[in-house]
Amino acid sequence: MGYDTLFFDGSNDSHMIATALAEGRVILTKDTQIMRRRVVTSGRLKAILILSDEPEQQVHQVIDTLKLDCQFRPFTICLECNQPLVEKSKQQVEDLVPPYVFQTQNQYMECPSCHRIYWRGTHWQAMTRKLEHFMEG
Ligand SMILES: [Zn+2]
Numbered sequence: 001m002g003y004d005t006l007f008f009d010g011s012n013d014s015h016m017i018a019t020a021l022a023e024g025r026v027i028l029t030k031d032t033q034i035m036r037r038r039v040v041t042s043g044r045l046k047a048i049l050i051l052s053d054e055p056e057q058q059v060h061q062v063i064d065t066l067k068l069d070c071q072f073r074p075f076t077i078c079l080e081c082n083q084p085l086v087e088k089s090k091q092q093v094e095d096l097v098p099p100y101v102f103q104t105q106n107q108y109m110e111c112p113s114c115h116r117i118y119w120r121g122t123h124w125q126a127m128t129r130k131l132e133h134f135m136e137g
Contacts, residue, residue, distance in 0.1 A: 001131060002073030004082040021045055028062060056130070063134060074131050075124060078111035085109035085118060093117050 008016040010031065017039060020027050027034060027047040039045045048065050050058050062068065077084055088108040096117050097108070105119040118124075 001068075002076040003068075004077065006082075017045060020047075026066065028058075059134060072131060072135065074128065075109070075118065075120075078114060078116060078118075080116060081111060081113045083111050083113040086112055088117070 006019065006025070008019075013031075013034060016027065017034075017037070019025065021039070021044070027040075027045065028050055029035070029047060030050045032049065034040060034047060035049050037045075040047045048062060051061060052058050075085070086109065088110045090102070090106055090108065093108045093110070094102055097105075097119065101119055101121065105121060107120055109118040110116070111118075
């Protein structure tokens with residue numbers, strides 16, 4: 001969806017909270033303990049208690065709560081490092097992607113940080129359809 005995100009595995013809540021405060025992040029959690037912390041109840045740190053176990057419902061809740069619906073910039077940043085992706089020509093990625101991908105895809109993006117290559121394959125198509133569905137409400 002084009003949003004800068006980090007994943008924390010839950011082993012160190014203090015580190016997550018410190019990072020969120022320092023970087024102006026919103027915490028998405030299913031942990032009610034975090035919601036009871038003073039830093040959250042005081043409003044100093046924004047946190048959302050995720051209610052559903054179902055990923056699509058979870059995305060809906062976040063979109064609704066943060067009013068994200070018209071701010072999507074899908075597939076513009078790296079899934080791993082949040083860096084803005086850079087367009088690459090087909091020739092530039094010839095040795096970097098599987099042969100069947102090279103034969104069937106014409107548009108490529110590269111992360112300038114981890115050099116991961118992205119292309120508009122079946123995953124991209126499926127995600128685009130889902131995002132369009134979300135935007136329609
Ligand atoms: Zn990257």
